[in-house]
Amino acid sequence: MVEKSKRDYGPLDAVQEAMGVMGPWQILIAIALSLVNIPVAWQQLSIAVIAPKTSFTCNIPATISGAVSSHDACAYSTVVNNVSVSHECIDFTFHNEGLNSTMITEHNLVCGRSSLKNFAQAFTMLGILAGNMLFGTLADKYGRKIPLLVALVLQVVSGLLSAIVPWYTVFAILKVISAFATGGTMLVSFVLLMEIVGIEWRSTLSVLFHIPFVLGHMSIALIAYVTGTYFSYSLAISLPSMFLLSYYWLIPESPRWLLAAGKIEEARAILEEAATKNNIPLEKVNAAIEFHSNQNVKDNKDNNQNTYSMLDLFKTPNLRIRTICIAFNWLVCGFCFFGLAHYVSRLDERIYYNIFISAAFELGGIMIVWIFIHRVSRLKLLMCGNVIAGISLLVLTIVTGEAQVWIISVGCCAMSVSFTVVYLYSSELFPTVVRNNGIALCSVSARIASTVVPFIATSGESTKDNNDWLVSVIFGVGPLIGAALCIFLPETMDCQLPETIEDGENFGKKIQSIPVDEEAK
Known part of the structure; x- marks a missing residue:
């Protein structure tokens, strides 16, 4: 096992030299990209407040209450001609802990429908998995920026709609779409960040990148306390993602992806912007472009070698x-x-x-x-x-x-x-x-x-x-x-x-x- 000191990261590649290891340009982008993790936390962990442990009682119709022989929270029995008839309860009084209304109360997810709240969260996690996989492919093919923006738009629209639909099936579908988009924002934002910072900063930033996620988790309690209802809470965690659409102007495309895709002039413009903000000579941008052109010749030869799965x-x-x-x-x-x-x-x-x-x-x-x-x-x-x-x-x-x-x-x-x-x-x-x-x-x-x-x-x-x-x-x-x-x-x-x-x-x-x-x- 070959060891090296913590500062011995080897020579910088030409692209990193052109845009710098860590400077004002990277810091602004890193802060912006890390904010994506706040709505990620809201999407993954809100189940704690929108589907809490809930007690409830059955509301027996007043017209037949006198004929009821027995009842519990989910059903009641009436006596008709000396014959006991069982009825499933369809109307409930809920005793909520937290929000005045929740996903459970809005969709009556109790008794025979109680497992549906668990399926909603399970589908959320599967949606995130699918988003990780598909947006990873899209990011390799179409760049980092466009898939990130598409995921943010999906996240906003599906989140807002899920707050107002009265049907559980439609609600579940919208939750999956929102989770799918969340999976995309998680992956693409992290990949983009790792592609613009120097190697000696990657381990530190991979740790600090999680801080907004935890802050988002902490804010769930505050948002739920302030909003008070399921509808208001859902709006509160969906609307902020609209501000992230400003990434169209704030976040650049990955210069590494642009070079790999052959979009040299677009990459040059971004590298020159980074070099200017980080006080790096523009000559290094030309050197990076030339280096990458030579590297492509070598990579084309290497592509004939083994592929792995x-x-x-x-x-x-x-x-x-x-x-x-x-x-x-x-x-x-x-x-x-x-x-x-x-x-x-x-x-x-x-x-x-x-x-x-x-x-x-x-x-x-x-x-x-x-x-x-x-x-x-x-x-x-x-x-x-x-x-x-x-x-x-x-x-x-x-x-x-x-x-x-x-x-x-x-x-x-x-x-x-x-x-x-x-x-x-x-x-x-x-x-x-x-x-x-x-x-x-x-x-x-x-x-x-x-x-x-x-x-x-x-x-x-x-x-x-x-x-x-x-x-x-x-x-x-x-x-x-x-x-x-x-x-x-x-x-x-x-x-x-x-x-x-x-x-x-x-x-x-x-x-x-x-x-x-x-x-x-």
């Missing part, structure tokens, strides 16, 4: 084990992070307080990563985050009352550490030739896990004994297994990253004892 992650023994271990850690992060965010609103009547406190602890987790990411190994941070989160969730089975909120908040902080670290670690673990495939596989694992979260988090409500302890155990075991699997992973901090499949197979090995099968290279 996701299957290559499993063809060699070490890389196969590492892929499985890190993918499981992504699954755990998606499962537990969103599980905790969903579960915290079901603890007691102080929904807003619980959400705000747990989100504030998530911000603390990101700050921990920011402070230690260049001082402590990635694996130690990941393992500590997983172990603390797992223990916190298991402790929930034996504590009650106020202590539960604080224990869950500690778990949220720990999972925030794990989720932030696992993304950076994965980008360093996989070889260059399969890096995108590896991260895509891991992202799919996290999204699939997050789709089942609502069903697990609310499973205690469907049992007579209200077995919330079982929910805590299910959420708590996963992080501990994930921490144990980190034993099979190599450290990537301050290491030369693997380029080929063979590099990935031998990465972190002191003795290269396992030969790489020639067919798997």
